[in-house]
Amino acid sequence: MLGLMQQQKLLISDMIEFAEKHHGDTDIVSRRVEGDIHRSNWATIAARSRQLANALDSWQIPVGDRVATLAWNGYRHLELYFGVSGSGRVLHTLNPRLHPEQVVWIVNHAEDSVLCFDMTFLPIVQKILQDCPTVKHWVAMCDADKLPTDSGVPGLVSYEAWMSQQSTGYAWPELDENAASCMCYTSGTTGNPKAAVYSHRSTLLHAYACALPDVMCLSARDSVLPVVPMFHVNAWGIPYSAAMVGCKLVFPGPALDGKSVYELLEAEKVTLAAGVPTVWQMLLGHIKAGGLRFNFLKRTVIGGSACPPAMIQAFNDDYGVEVLHAWGMTELSPLGTLCTLKNKHLELPPDEQMKIRLKQGRAIFGIDFKIVDELGVEQPNDGKAYGDLLVKGPWVIREYFKQEGPSPLVGGWFPTGDVATVDPEGFMQITDRSKDVIKSGGEWISSIDVENIAMAHPDVAMAACIGMAHPKWDERPVVVVVKKTGSALTAAELLKFYEGKIAKWQVPDDVLFVDSIPLGATGKMLKTRLREQLADYCLPS
């Protein structure tokens, strides 16, 4: 016996239509590449998305073709989100922080037929265009009069000249809700990058979940600033959830320094911001130096990598901003867990609450997870047992784009490559990446734990812990440290700092001071590169 409900498909075009109809005059504010502030609203974004769809039709771009972007967070990128996917093409957000060779590899693998770029990235386009034969159209995301005559890009058109003359009338097609809507390549620290291909259905379900009170808690009363890039897993899904709830959006463009972000937060009365720890570090630095405070910001979502405890404390204690610690992956659209307290935790003393907030959080309905040992046996949720973290759900990938060979799933579950514990309340905590965990004498040492202690030392700017081969213990931890400017910290002092904070056998065998630690395109430390750099290193005997 079937239900007798309307068979309405879950489509991205419904989100922008809803935002236009019910929240048409709500602001969309963007700092542009040129530095000025641009104001739009949901009604205008919707109308221009339809113009964009007509513009793609005028070039006869087939449904399913990939339309790539190399762009900052801004209104034109938002229009591409809805115009490309809504009309049945697949939005492919390229990461401009990758090496041009990697961009070439990815564009060819995705077989992009259109590539739209912010003028900042013209140098990348100039480097790659000869090697991207599938790209038939290059679009500079600028006004017609800003298009350089000597760009060196054949047939280059400006976004505005291309789309703004089109009709704002367009009937969004009734697509299959499982049709591809967008794709994103993993940062790929090892091997070739791999792409997650999202569907309209997965994107819309993720958007519902992302907006829930225990997740980002997005409402029409919010002004939201995604610092997390729109080229990085769809800015954690915020553009979609924002359309779904009709909140105001504030885009920082290329200016991610503390001063610029702070100015926007205040001027646009931002209530929620979202980004990776490195950006927040710059923001907190700016605020502290200037003796400033947040007048509107209430919550900040921090993810991408584990948030240092000191940062959560600074936001909470010094500035009254609630930190929502999140965990996700490209393969999860990206949200998997978010750390919000339960009813029973509300009366705990602040330090007990802080212990919970340090964890990556609880599963969002839709996502299920479990931890398993090396034999695949599920481990208890006791907050102590750790295991490889596996997930499943309607916004988790089942396979990668064009990936030959066996499915990445293990019995229907996606192995995240993270090692985690889960406490009896369901709060998950990442203890390490599977490949970074240090196996010493049959026990596992979390590289993240070792790094967090070093980071808590006032003289340490950045720390990476890696395992070094050891004849007796298999591996032993060493910590690689960038000191703060002017610090005279010694290895012995830092090792002494570990006393009482960690079991003795988990204390690193050595401290190596360096000028910098290699970072990947999304700001994560590249431990593989670090291991290569330290290939000739010998542990102290």
Added chain:
Amino acid sequence: MLGLMQQQKLLISDMIEFAEKHHGDTDIVSRRVEGDIHRSNWATIAARSRQLANALDSWQIPVGDRVATLAWNGYRHLELYFGVSGSGRVLHTLNPRLHPEQVVWIVNHAEDSVLCFDMTFLPIVQKILQDCPTVKHWVAMCDADKLPTDSGVPGLVSYEAWMSQQSTGYAWPELDENAASCMCYTSGTTGNPKAAVYSHRSTLLHAYACALPDVMCLSARDSVLPVVPMFHVNAWGIPYSAAMVGCKLVFPGPALDGKSVYELLEAEKVTLAAGVPTVWQMLLGHIKAGGLRFNFLKRTVIGGSACPPAMIQAFNDDYGVEVLHAWGMTELSPLGTLCTLKNKHLELPPDEQMKIRLKQGRAIFGIDFKIVDELGVEQPNDGKAYGDLLVKGPWVIREYFKQEGPSPLVGGWFPTGDVATVDPEGFMQITDRSKDVIKSGGEWISSIDVENIAMAHPDVAMAACIGMAHPKWDERPVVVVVKKTGSALTAAELLKFYEGKIAKWQVPDDVLFVDSIPLGATGKMLKTRLREQLADYCLPS
């Protein structure tokens, strides 16, 4: 090109599994028919839902068969919600306030094969059992030792004896997400009742939407008391959303008087309550009489019929409780709109905010609506033009159960039978039922407007406005009034009270004082009955 995401179905069983795993020890508190307070939690509810599924299997109840309930809000009813639907049967919540003849008609129409009832409703069961040949099993929702030996119900078993011996192990089936999960008959003030048949998919999408910050804003930090009955459109979907977010649930059982509800709100630290205006009237009366206040309650969802302005004001101004005015229908699962302010409204003065709060609210993403005139032409969203309200969305019915004849949809839209305005911000306001609106001299008079003014008079307990045939104007309004005890209010005084509050031609032609106004099973005024009672009435000339 299809997306490459996991094809996980949207099933009700996933909700209870999630609640068990991630919120297992969160309280489910019920006041029982016996009067005592019963404490359970999500883990126990989940385990007993599985026992219930095994118990249904043991009786070989086929997938798709209807399992009916005649029950108050309580933990056993909650177990039936998940055990029946999760195992593939269709939960059919019967309204015990209907006349037994109507219950018989509905049970036969639904072809229920099992009927579970609270002991309160044994007299109904005794009256109907001879006329319900499809019902093979009657289950009394009580302990084994509470089962009366002389019930007169052949083969009657107690719920506990039936299910509590079953295994708690059960693998929920992988159903079609469009399979029927539950059904609910409309109150049917005219003609035979008609049933909406919900699916797993529609129920789950509705649950996501219901929990959103701009809707009920449900989180794991909430303690929620649904006064709205679980036999009335699934208690507005709260049981499902509650499992999805892992909040605490508090069930009032049969005790809906002000004192009992207030005691539960305080004892269980309830943060959100939901119900129809009549129940809140009793609660406010109790609080006012005792000089009490709410120590925990933050928000209350009021729907089912238009909320009197005085009630919104009392909750807001006197007790600091935010009223969330909601609108929905059985055919909408039931939520269509909910009234929460937008960012731009937060700085309005309180009386301007109140004007907005009186409206039924904005569309929830998933629901789309429009207003049309008698020719089906869409009317402007200017807050003035009114029209028949049409809706569509994935949790709106496309047809009624076993309904012959043409589809109720008009060009894909469901006509709600309500007349409404929509303002430029998207806030919808019901001005009347299509069949209640009074057509006087080519203009429409809202019966609700006329009633609200009467209700604002301190001597009026209840008021109903109906149109009476008039030789010149087609129809003219009269207002039927129940005075408060001891009041000496006269018709002339009440008519004078209308002066300046409404256009002169909209003032009723007469006031009729009566002892009571007929109410339907869900507490709504039965204007059809009232019209019958006044069949011999003549307007004053």
